[in-house]
Amino acid sequence: MKTAIAVNLEKISRMTNIGIVLLLVGSGMTGYFVSFYFHFLTVFFMMLVLLNLHWRHGQTSHALLSNFGLIAQFRYIIESVGPEFRQYLFSSDTEEKPFSRVERAEVYNKAKGMDSSSAFGSLLDFDHAEMKLRHSFYPVDKDAVQPFDVAVGQARGIESVYHIKHPIMISAMSYGALGQNAVRALARGAKRAGAAMNTGEGGYPKYHLMEGCDLIFQMGTAKFGVRHEDGRLDESKLAELAARDEIKMIEIKLSQGAKPGKGGLLPKEKITAEIAELRGVPLGSDVVSPAHHIECTDAESTVEFIGRIQQVGGLPTGIKFCLGRSDEFRELVKEMKRQDTVPDFITVDGAEGGTGAAPKSFMDDVGLPLFKGLPLVDQILREEGVRDRLVLFAAGKLISPGRQMQAFSLGADVAYSARGFLLALGCIQALQCNRNTCPVGITTHRANLEQGLDIEDKAVRVANYIEALHHDYKELLAATGSITSSQLCEDNIYIPIRTVMQRSDEEAS
Numbered sequence: 001m002k003t004a005i006a007v008n009l010e011k012i013s014r015m016t017n018i019g020i021v022l023l024l025v026g027s028g029m030t031g032y033f034v035s036f037y038f039h040f041l042t043v044f045f046m047m048l049v050l051l052n053l054h055w056r057h058g059q060t061s062h063a064l065l066s067n068f069g070l071i072a073q074f075r076y077i078i079e080s081v082g083p084e085f086r087q088y089l090f091s092s093d094t095e096e097k098p099f100s101r102v103e104r105a106e107v108y109n110k111a112k113g114m115d116s117s118s119a120f121g122s123l124l125d126f127d128h129a130e131m132k133l134r135h136s137f138y139p140v141d142k143d144a145v146q147p148f149d150v151a152v153g154q155a156r157g158i159e160s161v162y163h164i165k166h167p168i169m170i171s172a173m174s175y176g177a178l179g180q181n182a183v184r185a186l187a188r189g190a191k192r193a194g195a196a197m198n199t200g201e202g203g204y205p206k207y208h209l210m211e212g213c214d215l216i217f218q219m220g221t222a223k224f225g226v227r228h229e230d231g232r233l234d235e236s237k238l239a240e241l242a243a244r245d246e247i248k249m250i251e252i253k254l255s256q257g258a259k260p261g262k263g264g265l266l267p268k269e270k271i272t273a274e275i276a277e278l279r280g281v282p283l284g285s286d287v288v289s290p291a292h293h294i295e296c297t298d299a300e301s302t303v304e305f306i307g308r309i310q311q312v313g314g315l316p317t318g319i320k321f322c323l324g325r326s327d328e329f330r331e332l333v334k335e336m337k338r339q340d341t342v343p344d345f346i347t348v349d350g351a352e353g354g355t356g357a358a359p360k361s362f363m364d365d366v367g368l369p370l371f372k373g374l375p376l377v378d379q380i381l382r383e384e385g386v387r388d389r390l391v392l393f394a395a396g397k398l399i400s401p402g403r404q405m406q407a408f409s410l411g412a413d414v415a416y417s418a419r420g421f422l423l424a425l426g427c428i429q430a431l432q433c434n435r436n437t438c439p440v441g442i443t444t445h446r447a448n449l450e451q452g453l454d455i456e457d458k459a460v461r462v463a464n465y466i467e468a469l470h471h472d473y474k475e476l477l478a479a480t481g482s483i484t485s486s487q488l489c490e491d492n493i494y495i496p497i498r499t500v501m502q503r504s505d506e507e508a509s
């Protein structure tokens with residue numbers, strides 16, 4: 001019979017406690033009788049003994065330390081380096097979250113312009129949980145695929161229609177969540193590839209503007225950069241910003257997948273004097289945005305607000321949200337029809353979306369995932385007869401061409417990615433975006449860390465990634481026998497039983 005090896009913590013702790021006292025006495029005597037230099041060790045062991053006494057008898061907040069002293073401290077040390085050990089030594093290539101090594105490697109390769117072909121076979125699990133694209137018996141020639149061109153604002157007949165020329169755009173990430181070098185590298189890469197980039201809700205987009213790329217100005221619930229002191233919209237500031245040549249569209253953020261129903265959060269560690277000035281907030285405390293725009297308290301006021309921004313900005317204007325209740329969304333669409341005010345685009349963000357900082361309970365448990373929310377939004381818009389009056393953007397782990405095609409099949413017209421672009425910048429998924437300690441200088445404002453991020457070098461990677469995604473988009477689309485992604489529909493993907501969209505059930509409940 002096997003017996004489990006049990007660690008006798010009490011015994012080890014007793015031996016450790018006695019051991020450090022003996023070492024203290026030993027080094028003291030050796031220092032006295034043999035050489036003075038041993039007293040360095042005496043000082044070291046003295047500190048250990050004192051610390052041990054403090055942990056065991058001088059504090060009450062850690063029961064483990066109280067009971068076992070020094071030896072318990074090792075548990076905290078090992079626990080703190082556990083993620084790094086797991087990531088580099090123990091996790092398999094398909095195991096890590098939110099993005100496995102296989103998924104990250106695909107982005108790294110594309111960003112470096114490397115050949116992304118592999119040998120022998122896929123590393124993914126081909127089990128019942130995998131969604132797959134359904135190809136056609138009759139693929140079309142890649143060159144027959146129509147150039148990507150999605151016109152936003154056309155249905156409203158405005159002059160400032162914006163043409164999106166790549167299937168992927170850089171999703172909202174503010175200067176604040178990101179450091180200035182990261183923002184500039186993304187913006188320069190977007191400019192080089194001719195793609196659009198969202199500013200995030202960080203106020204006046206000083207660093208985004210520096211590189212001259214096409215921008216989607218995002219107005220979060222705090223309206224940083226375009227607010228009066230009481231938090232209401234300052235129309236003149238918005239109009240001034242919208243008049244800039246680089247600003248092509250305006251996105252009103254109603255909510256975000258990582259924290260739907262809760263406003264944005266920028267921890268005080270990341271608020272520099274410049275960020276405080278650009279956002280119009282005080283230094284030294286966390287900046288928490290309200291959970292909703294003060295102007296938007298029900299469907300009627302929300303649609304009125306959308307109409308007002310369309311008028312003030314004079315640009316294609318849309319809303320971003322993570323879907324919660326579909327009946328509420330239907331009510332909102334009905335109100336749009338009643339007021340004859342339809343946003344020019346809607347961005348559906350999945351609950352699996354990323355963030356610079358958010359409460360864990362919101363990240364884990366609130367909102368619909370993209371592949372549930374997106375088809376519901378698409379379906380409701382169709383049923384209400386307004387789908388052709390707007391364009392649908394989608395975000396939520398769309399970092400690979402395959403997942404982007406799945407999103408197109410479920411109703412999206414254009415894909416957005418945030419973390420895909422962080423990976424293209426060299427993100428190693430250290431999960432420290434909220435601490436200002438990003439080791440690769442992306443989500444930090446510390447000069448010593450930011451200096452490692454070379455703007456020009458990383459801009460090339462961003463542009464490569466956009467081009468490679470566009471290339472794969474054409475190839476995958478051709479394999480489905482389609483010449484434009486608007487021909488794709490749910491029949492183009494295999495949706496396993498576990499993730500089948502129970503639309504009618506959802507609607508009925």
Ligand SMILES: Cc1cc2nc3c(=O)[nH]c(=O)nc-3n(C[C@H](O)[C@H](O)[C@H](O)COP(=O)(O)O)c2cc1C
Nearest residue numbers: 171172173200201353354355356396397417418419
């Ligand atoms: C560092 C970081 C900062 C973000 N900041 C914003 C923001 O300012 N406004 C917003 O609407 N979404 C923000 N997001 C969410 C993204 O725009 C996007 O909706 C979400 O991460 C899903 O895309 P992804 O899975 O490709 O990252 C942020 C995400 C990250 C990772």
